[in-house]
Amino acid sequence: MRLNQYTTGTYTPGAPLFQQLLWFFLGDPLVRSRLLPFSGLKVLILRRFGAKIGQGVRIKPGVRIKFPWRLTVGDHVWIGENAWIDNLALVTIESHVCLSQDIYLCTGNHDWSDPHFQLITAEIYIEQRSWIAARAIIGPGVRVGQGAILGLGSVTGHSLAAMTIYAGNPAQLIKKRTIREAIPEMIQNTSESLTPDSKFSVAE
Incomplete structure (x- = not known):
């Protein structure tokens, strides 16, 4: 390949x-800053x-985002220290997703068979209630199914099935994810503390 002839094409x-x-x-410096600890700001x-971001999102220090105008985030998402969202293409993160420390979301690749090393980009989509554990890496074009987990330091270039735990490099299916039922007393106390409007929104 001839890198002196490299171009981004139509990108x-x-x-x-x-x-x-x-x-x-x-x-970018303000969002990354460790001197600015307030997620709301x-x-x-x-x-x-240009980012589309919901309510209750927590952003820790050191978070890097390539292009905010290509980022969509739902409600109550956690983004851990030094997370790197390299979104040459759109990255969508649904609600209640946890992105732990040092994770890397990569949306760019190259055609190694092309003499000019052509740039290839593809979106990443992470469905709700998923967890991307610390130092995990997700490649271009991956869709993480609802409730899936990508384990500590794992790497995937393939989509992950819903409610399933993956680990390793390359990430392999480990087992199905199960969620314990809530304690009945906890459910009752939560229900009593909600207003009629909030009960309706939670049910939805």
Whole structure:
């Protein structure tokens, strides 16, 4: 291959140059900063740069996001320290997902059979109630099924089935995930503390 002839082809970053520069020099350093511990402010900055983010999202220090305008996050998502969302393509994270420390979401690849090492991008989609454990890596085009777990330090380039635990490099199916039933007293206390409107929203 001839890297001096490499081009990105028809690929574009998806935002004007001034927006990219503003993100690179201002937005990105603020979101990554360990001197800015407040998730709410980081969420506000990401929204200003085009990210779609729900309520109750927690963003720890050191989080890196390539292009916020290609990021969609649901409600009550946790993003751990030093997580790297390398979203050349769209990354969608549904509600109640936990992304632990040092995880890497990679949406870019190259065609190794092409003499010009052509860039290839593909979306990543993580369904609700999933857990991507610390230092795990997800490759382009992967869909993580609802409630799936990718174990500590694991690597996957293939989609993961719902409610299933995977581990290793490459990640292999370990077993089905089961959730213990809630304690009846806990359910009753929670129900009593909800207003009629909140009960309806929880049921939905």
